[in-house]
Amino acid sequence: MDRVEKDYVFHRDLKKEYPIITHGEGVYLFDDTGKKYLDACSGAVAANLGHGIASIGEAMADQAKKAAFVHTMRFETQSLHQLAEKIGKMAPENVNKVYFTTGGSEANESAMKLARQYHRDAGRPQKHMVIGRWQSYHGNTIGSLSAGGDVKRRHAYTPNLLNYAHVYSPYCHRCPYGRQSDDCLKQQNWTCVTDLERTILELGPENVSAFIAEPIVGSQQGAVPPPPGYFAKVRELCDRYDIVLIIDEVMTGFGRTGTNFAVEQLGIIPDILTFGKGVSAGYAPLAGMIVHDKIIEGLINNSDGKFLHGYTYSGHPVAVSTGLAALDVYERENVLANVNEQGPYLFERLLELKERHSCISDVRGRGLLLGIELVKSREEDVLFKPSDKAAETVNTIAMELGAVFYPGTGSIDGVNGEHLIISPPLTIMKHEIDEIVRILDQALTLFEQKLRKDETYEITK
Template sequence: MSHVFPRHCHTQPPIAVGGEGVFLIDSEGKRYLDGSGGAAVSCLGHGDKEVTEAIKAQLDRLAFAHTGFLTSEPAEALADLLIEHAPGDLDRVYFVSGGSEATEAAIKLARQYWVEKGQPQRSRLIARRQSYHGNTIGALSAGGNEWRRQQFGPLLLDVSHIAPCYEYRERGEDETAEEYGLRAANALRDEIERLGPDTVMAFMAEPVVGATSGAVPPAPGYFRRIRQICDEYGILLILDEVMCGMGRTGTLFACEQDGIAPDILCIAKGLGAGYQPIGAMLCSKEIYDAIAQGSGFFQHGHTYIGHPVATAAGLAVVRAILDRDLLVQVQRKGRALQSALESRFGQHPHVGDIRGRGLFRGIELVADRASKAPFDPSLRIAARLKKAAFVRGLICYPMSGTIDGKHGDHVLLAPPFIISDAEMGMLVDRLADAVEEVLGHGG
């Protein structure tokens, strides 16, 4: 009888006792290929000696120092390393313990920035439908996934949600990809005008949408236009790279591939690679200076921000990503994974789209390819596929509600950056077997 409050009360998950490379091992010795890195977390795989040794060494020196009194060497070093490689004029790093904390901090910083600037009327946040920014009240308010929001609706903040950039579903037959990207981006301009430009403080978006839609990349030019609109109206751009950042899409920061830089950027998951709970919010020098030259105090904080052991782990992880040339490998392996998925599923009657960047790939499942009609939600396709894959020793990330929070199903894949070609083949084979069990043979 467990006293742990699980994610789902009607299942008892196996007990994980070990990890080795891309595999997790349970108490009965069964090995699971971690095809989604948990939730796009385990970018270095399991059992990385350099990272675990860095954690042990830090514990021998210092476990904890509250940032209300002291900073620490690993926190300073990790902040320096992140800013050295960050896009644009991002200049300061605020460490937290995870993605929801990072996005929550970003929303609060955006608000305080405008208060410090003498524009307290700017309080409105714009985000996108089918986005996910975390599970705290502020982060959940920013997120646009109705399934996650529904029962908490009375508690949520008033956040505007515009259409996502979702080319597979939203691009018109007579539009080029670039034309669609421009049209999708201009929805932000329209919403700013509707709300009143002087009431809007920020726009928040994921460069590549993760959990809710399954590795949906932006259409060409979308984020360049978004950046232009933010600059035109003087509002802040917050990018949520909690899932898609830290090398997952093939560059350390996902937005690099779109040729833009945000005013505030959120990272987590791959920053600690699962070895410690850590996230971070990066902000521009202008935003930091507004606080520093104003009240001098960001009215926010948690007990474990800037934790020495967590930042030591993050420092070892980011150094590993950079020093081992893993970004180049993610690009190569990402292309190989896309090719393997297209080869195996490209003609499957129930696979509508195969998409993503780097080792961040999504497969959208449909009842009919021609019409793109989704399966009836009552069929529970995603849940059944997750179970079928798990029985076969594959951890992947199927989700339902892809289209609107209720309809649509997809599978998200985010394997460790260290995955070998043979292990990639094993991943695709096991996924194909699970798909065949749930949906039938693809021909």
Template sequence: MTKSETVTHSSVLHRDTRFVPKKAIGGKGSYIFLEDGTKFLDSTGGAAVSCLGHGHEEVSQAVIDQINKLPYCHTAFFGTEASEELATFLTESTGGKLSKLLVVNSGSEAVEAALKLARQYFVELPTPQLQRSRFIARKPSYHGVTLGALSVGGHMIRREPFEPILATNSSHVSPCYPYRGKKAGESDADYVARLAAELDAEFQRVGPENVCAFIAEPVVGAALGAVPALPGYFPAMKAICEKYGALFILDEIMCGMGRCGTLHAWEQEDVVPDIQTIGKGLGGGYAPVSGILISEKVVGALDKGTGVFRHGQTYQGHPIACAAALAVQKVIKRDNLLENVRNMGKYLEERLRGSLEQHPYVGDIRGKGLFWGIEFVKDKETKEPFSPDKGVAFLIQETGLKPEYGVSLYAANGTVDCMKGDHIILAPPYNISKEEIDIIVDTAVKVLDVVFAKVSAD
């Protein structure tokens, strides 16, 4: 949506009540077709969702086949072949390290389920630990918009209007954000050790016996702009959780399901979570679908206890969602697309660094696989961000949406302290070509030139 759109009547509550976005009328591959004739290169997959691009006929047919077979049944009464096949596929993809799958509809719902399951785990233990009700997350993390997910998230601007109704059982530690977090002369290992000490101190502050879980994104998405952790960071975090008996939750809604070059982002981190959230690339946008993968330790506690996860939703395990996700995952595996993510990810990195590393307003380029962020600064030496009133990131996004550019550049602000700081994310489809990456980078450079000519002149 661009702020230059003419306001027309719409009965939809759009994201901005004062503007009506252009209509998308079709899509094929990496492109979306708009009603005004624009052929729009979806270089962000929406919000890192469209991992196979648009109009994939095989996936579409799988959805149609499931609709014709059985569009819906309630999981309190029945199971389905689609849900069983998807669960088998995904649990086997973890090498059995995670043994059960719960399918819901959105990332926020998956995080809600993960938080509730973490709490219930301690309730179900042979000797219940009922005092465990706290969560530790990171600043300025984003884990979803529903009240539980928003409460555990650390993005202050997103939280601000709802603070009076948010839960107060979460606290936050620093992220692993080397560009801004490392001290001068500090080694990576010393920085990781300092972050581990901070988490340990937070456990001590709130009472280690009171903590249900620590939750973090392996590669931070919207809140920081594709920031991966340093080697050794997550093993250090998990060790502290194990030291105090808390669960270790990894939120892979945005960075998982192949986005970073392995199906699960934690495969690159030398850790296994107790609970993992998945979404976005799970179903590639062909149906609303997300889920949680659960370790046998957590499942076993329920098995030996009540046997019931006290969390049910009307549309959980929806047959169409499961069929779409299964079809997407089978295509990724059959077509060896994770290798393409790794190869094209390296090429995207090379092109971004070659074209933008010396740009006077580009502070940092970071990411993994086909998940890359660019952070913008007013001063490269001091890393001073632009003033929020400049709206740099969203000006870049809106400029990219203009027909003469026709490219998505996923924008966010608050990178530095939830108020100041601008970044964009690129997250193209897993089957993207070199030629399309060239178009993305070359067009992004043109957009940045136009935007910063204007920003520097103001």
């Protein structure tokens, strides 16, 4: 494809040139020079079924030809009902009603507003505050950014953000409270949970509407699962203080971590579960929330049944038809079984890389949502300077070698901490995992060669 002469695109990075992708097939993307990239992060952990699936494209075209748009204030489509039914049946017990949005940020925004309306309608008008967690990500709209704890993304907009509170999530590998995870586990007493209760009491439970958390922290920490029992304690606190528990499964949903939703592994039932990315496997902008019956009953019994919210493209016919076609592929290809086979294999292979590279200090994650933490020296626990751009550099080298990963920074305290997410399409085969590991191995070797010339760096807090 010929490049245009004048560039009108407002790029993600205006100082960068991006490869132009012409097509994709399976786990591979191809650019206009013919270069092939193994998509080892499913784009942004979204292209969960890989690229170029004709049946999904055909379903999109069919729906677009029949009725591309109807407004959900007046009309609905069959595919809306069919997709809602499928998703509702996958969700935990009593979490049934599905509300669609176009992206994960909107889904979380909707969930936080719904929590507020639920309390207000039930005669608890003061409940409005949201508690989120540091080093968690819930989206880029003002509400979702306020609830999230991505320090870098928040900084530019600090004066615009809502006054929401934050606690630390359990990053046991480097506990922000300085505790040892074994002690917490033995005592079933986590400082991060105590801190949540203290925060609720400080704010006044009568003011707190919702607590929002990712079940496995994705982009901000690089696939960090919680210790067993943590979320049960969180659920208890939410019940005790009448706080809506929003579990953000935008990244983890639809089989990514080895179960339909990661909450199944946590053994808790959320009040609202948000989803995105995997629902359409990246083939259309589609996301949403699944809502517990108690909240729906509240809307019916305490108000006129209307959620005071909505988007033009909620339940867009082409988007929901895409979701339906994508879920058909998940079922047809038995994707969950593949995640549970390939996930542990990839994990093992990453542990082998850790043996060989002292710049890997941790391998973590569940299913095919895995992450590695990068440090300057594992033996002496020397961290990279943020200006080293370690994760980004490793990814740039890997892209030259033909694979793309999802780099991230600030995983430890918002500033320090470098990680790489490895989250290939859930349809990946063993030989393709071997290719990912081979390229990552090579990229890390080249990166370490480059490093030997640089000075060491101590953590700054």
